[in-house]
Amino acid sequence: MSTALRASQRGFGLVELIIALALGLILILGVTQIFVGAKQGFVVQQSAAAMQENARFLLGRMARELRMVNLFGCLDLNRLPAPVAATVPDAFSRPIAYEDATLTLLTAVPHAQTISSPTTRNASDFGARWLIVTDCRTADNLRIGTADVPVGPGDILIPIRQLEYSLHNHAIRARINGAGNRETLIDGVVGLDVSFAMAGSSEEPHVSGGYVSSVDPANFDRIRSVRLALQLSDNPSDPDAGSVQAATYSLVTTLRNRTP
Structure with a gap:
């Protein structure tokens, strides 16, 4: 070779x-x-997108409910004769409350129903806690109850439900009408702050001063708007150790018929 x-x-x-x-x-x-x-990079983007979607969902839901607070159609509970006002449940005097990390709201349930003959109705028929029955003409005909409330032709039914949003174990949970288990809406929550913009008096349409964290029930008529501040993280127990920087999402909701 x-x-x-x-x-x-x-x-x-x-x-x-x-x-x-x-x-x-x-x-x-x-x-x-x-x-x-x-x-x-994909995990970070996915976490950030999930946080934004959770914030959008929760704040949008809470804003819709806040705009319905204390709206009873033709009925003004603040102008009832004393004997009739005494029959109104105590909870109605505080339709918005934020205590112990729980936001409680009383809101009307939209519905349309015509009463053709005398009968009775239950609040539970409308997914509500209380049922207001009125003819929108005479305060003496006002009836508020939970079960077997008498109704008749010409009556208008206004179901009222109680909503609770609470922060527990880094999750926002909801419950309706003060009964049953709380449903988890979102998790990854570092904190939820609720504050209120107040007018100088119940007659003034404009806000005077900044936001306050609590409101006395007697001053509910002075609330003009509610600010929600929701802080989220993919590691809520230690936000500084998360893969995404903790973010705060804020929303201000004006109560209906409270500002010009």
Whole structure:
């Protein structure tokens, strides 16, 4: 066999093999780093998007309920004769309350029903806690109850439900009408702050001063708007250790018929 043929058939040497393995390892490490970086970026973007969606869902839901607080159609509970006002449940004097990390609201349940003959109705028929029955003409005909409330032709029914939004174990949970288990709406919650913008008096339409964190029941008529501040994190027990920086989402909701 000639020298040229033997040279053409010679394989890789040890040094060449080591260099090839080193270059392959560097290439694999580079591809791995790119893959890990892309995955981490995807996880961060997904966490941030989930936080934004949770905030949008919860704040939008709470804002809709806040706009319905203390709206009873043709009925003004603040202008009832004393004997009739004495029959109104005590909870109606405080349709908005925020205590012990729980926001409690009393809201009307939208519905349309025509009463054609005398009968009775229950608040539970409308998913409500109380049922207001009125003819919108005479305060003496006002009836408020929970079960077997008498109704007749010409009566207007206004179901009232009680909503509770509470913060517990880094989750916002909801309950309707003060009964049953609380349903988890979102998790990853660091904190929820509720504050109120107040007018100087019940007759003034404009806010005077800043926001306050609590309101005396006697001053409910002075509330003009409610500010919700929701802080979220993908690691709510230690926000600084999360993959996404904790974010605060705020929303201000004006109560209907309270501002010009």
